[in-house]
Amino acid sequence: MDLELILMQLFSGLALGAILVMVALGLTIIFGMLGIVNFAHGALFMVGAYAGLWIASLTGSFWWALLVAPIAVGAFGMLVERVLIRPLYKRTPDDPLLLTFGLGYVLVEAVRITFGTDGIPFSAPDALQGVVDLGVGYFPLYRLFVLGVVAVILLLLWIALEKTRFGLIVRAGARDPLIMRVLGVDVSRLWLLVFGLGVGLTALGGVLAAPMRNVSPEMGTLVLAEAFVVTVIGGMGSLLGAVVAGLLVGVAVSMTALFAPEMATIVMFALMALILLVRPQGLFGRPGVGA
Amino acid sequence: MSSTSHAAPVPLGAPQAVGAPGVLSRWRVPLSIAVLCILPWVLPSQALAVNVLIYGLFAVGYNLLFGYTGLLSFGHAAFFGGGAYLTGMAIVHLGLGWFPAMLVGVAGSSVLAAVIGALSIRTRGIYFCMVTLALSQLVYYTALQASNWTGGENGLRGFTLAKADVLGLTVNLLDPTQKYYFLMVFAALALWFVSRVLNSPFGAAIEAVRENETRARACGYDVERTKLLSFILSGALCGVAGTLSAIHLSIVPLDALHYHTSSIVVMMTMLGGAGSFFGPFVGALVFLLIEDVASLWTSHWQLIVGIVFILFVLFLPKGIWGTLIAWRSRS
Numbered sequence: 001m002d003l004e005l006i007l008m009q010l011f012s013g014l015a016l017g018a019i020l021v022m023v024a025l026g027l028t029i030i031f032g033m034l035g036i037v038n039f040a041h042g043a044l045f046m047v048g049a050y051a052g053l054w055i056a057s058l059t060g061s062f063w064w065a066l067l068v069a070p071i072a073v074g075a076f077g078m079l080v081e082r083v084l085i086r087p088l089y090k091r092t093p094d095d096p097l098l099l100t101f102g103l104g105y106v107l108v109e110a111v112r113i114t115f116g117t118d119g120i121p122f123s124a125p126d127a128l129q130g131v132v133d134l135g136v137g138y139f140p141l142y143r144l145f146v147l148g149v150v151a152v153i154l155l156l157l158w159i160a161l162e163k164t165r166f167g168l169i170v171r172a173g174a175r176d177p178l179i180m181r182v183l184g185v186d187v188s189r190l191w192l193l194v195f196g197l198g199v200g201l202t203a204l205g206g207v208l209a210a211p212m213r214n215v216s217p218e219m220g221t222l223v224l225a226e227a228f229v230v231t232v233i234g235g236m237g238s239l240l241g242a243v244v245a246g247l248l249v250g251v252a253v254s255m256t257a258l259f260a261p262e263m264a265t266i267v268m269f270a271l272m273a274l275i276l277l278v279r280p281q282g283l284f285g286r287p288g289v290g291a
Numbered sequence: 292m293s294s295t296s297h298a299a300p301v302p303l304g305a306p307q308a309v310g311a312p313g314v315l316s317r318w319r320v321p322l323s324i325a326v327l328c329i330l331p332w333v334l335p336s337q338a339l340a341v342n343v344l345i346y347g348l349f350a351v352g353y354n355l356l357f358g359y360t361g362l363l364s365f366g367h368a369a370f371f372g373g374g375a376y377l378t379g380m381a382i383v384h385l386g387l388g389w390f391p392a393m394l395v396g397v398a399g400s401s402v403l404a405a406v407i408g409a410l411s412i413r414t415r416g417i418y419f420c421m422v423t424l425a426l427s428q429l430v431y432y433t434a435l436q437a438s439n440w441t442g443g444e445n446g447l448r449g450f451t452l453a454k455a456d457v458l459g460l461t462v463n464l465l466d467p468t469q470k471y472y473f474l475m476v477f478a479a480l481a482l483w484f485v486s487r488v489l490n491s492p493f494g495a496a497i498e499a500v501r502e503n504e505t506r507a508r509a510c511g512y513d514v515e516r517t518k519l520l521s522f523i524l525s526g527a528l529c530g531v532a533g534t535l536s537a538i539h540l541s542i543v544p545l546d547a548l549h550y551h552t553s554s555i556v557v558m559m560t561m562l563g564g565a566g567s568f569f570g571p572f573v574g575a576l577v578f579l580l581i582e583d584v585a586s587l588w589t590s591h592w593q594l595i596v597g598i599v600f601i602l603f604v605l606f607l608p609k610g611i612w613g614t615l616i617a618w619r620s621r622s
Binding site for chain 1: 338363425550597598605607608
């Protein structure tokens with residue numbers, strides 16, 4: 001097997017992983033702050049892809065879709081937090097989880113009604129078609145673009161969380177919401193924003209993924225499982241863990257696709273089982289948080 | 292329904308009955324069987340009755356883990372589908388008779404539950420559901436890839452059972468009524484088994500783990516072992532439901548292992564009332580009735596089920612049966 005092919009596959013894996021990073025980051029941020037697992041996360045990824053598709057067909061521009069769809073779905077997420085999830089904070093963590101699970105179920109069916117059950121192809125804009133010469137071989141431009149967008153988002157997120165007052169409040173709120181409330185911070189508004197941010201990230205992942213795979217109502221189910229795998233491997237509630245594990249899973253899947261195609265869908269779950277055996281708290285997780 | 296009083300270090304003497312004492316609780320197994328006996332005659336169709344039987348049992352097995360032990364699993368399709376596939380494969384590939392094939396199915400799903408359970412109880416709380424979901428996806432994709440054994444996407448076919456010989460009697464499995472009562476015998480046995488488990492000291496122990504894990508541990512219970520054992524029993528019961536569905540359908544669709552199947556059982560248990568004996572059956576009945584009625588006028592009955600489910604989580608988290616029990620004990 002020649003080196004060029006392996007390098008190309010590595011890049012493909014990184015692009016695949018970058019999407020997973022977006023989804024897993026949204027999941028982890030919501031969990032870290034609100035303490036709930038958003039089971040509608042996969043469905044909202046799918047809604048993001050459909051919203052992108054719809055906006056692109058409406059405006060004729062992929063760029064508008066990329067900008068507007070995540071914001072619109074994020075706003076929808078805020079509405080969900082406000083109306084459906086907020087009454088459940090006083091209950092056990094299972095209840096918001098079951099609620100978001102039900103919501104995911106409803107969203108999939110709602111999309112089926114609106115857009116039909118068949119998958120819809122969605123092509124990248126002309127400007128991003130074609131391949132680029134990376135020195136070792138030709139690589140699809142669109143995947144490079146995905147890597148770039150995700151890198152920019154990660155940078156922005158890092159600045160927002162580490163360098164701004166908002167980020168300070170978010171991190172403190174994740175550690176101890178009660179103290180934040182005593183200090184006079186409106187925690188419930190913070191949770192609203194964080195939920196919207198997390199949902200927006202997964203919706204962005206959906207729009208970015210749309211040209212790389214078929215857009216179908218069921219696309220969220222696999223993504224949800226993949227995001228769980230990434231979260232478990234990366235570590236419970238660790239943002240760095242979500243990034244590293246997302247890329248790792250992407251590369252592992254695409255490398256397996258090269259050497260043993262029939263194992264490609266299975267490898268990430270096997271990786272997760274391995275991590276659970278040797279390091280149940282995940283690569284970057286603190287012991288005691290989840291295991 | 293609090294059971295913290297059961298958290299004694301070593302249960303001494305006769306185990307206390309768990310749940311509301313009363314006629315309904317004491318006679319729960321005969322009552323369930325009586326209801327199951329008349330089910331085909333009161334429901335709109337016999338096909339619906341068989342589904343209530345199979346999915347009701349599936350939900351009862353799931354409820355042992357979710358309702359009584361407090362562990363929310365999103366991967367129980369692995370045991371339902373696993374039991375169905377192994378039964379079918381034992382008939383197709385090994386040429387076994389229906390009864391040994393059923394044993395293979397139940398034993399296999401128990402082993403599968405032991406492996407998945409051992410891995411997933413290493414995580415606590417909310418991560419448990421993520422790990423169970425991911426591991427059941429692993430089972431799904433393995434079945435999809437191993438198409439020589441499982442038939443892949445087309446599902447497992449070619450094991451139609453026309454009749455079964457039971458203790459000198461021949462049951463004609465092509466006759467819906469005979470088949471229903473044939474399958475019901477196994478469901479009744481499983482229900483009796485669940486009732487015994489819940490009345491045993493172990494039944495009190497799993498409820499103690501649900502109510503307060505730390506306290507149960509402090510009382511000297513081996514929490515990990517209790518959870519794992521509950522997981523295996525739950526998986527085995529779901530395996531029984533799976534084998535019954537294989538015998539009923541004479542095929543095993545790949546969907547039996549799909550995430551969708553795991554979701555259905557969560558919804559049924561929740562709708563009926565998690566942690567109550569009759570709840571899962573009530574939930575299965577209601578879920579399948581909504582499907583049966585709503586699918587007459589729309590193919591999107593899942594939207595209705597989903598909205599009903601959300602309303603239940605918001606306003607009736609104890610489910611139908613759980614809410615009835617709460618009302619009764621209040622008055």
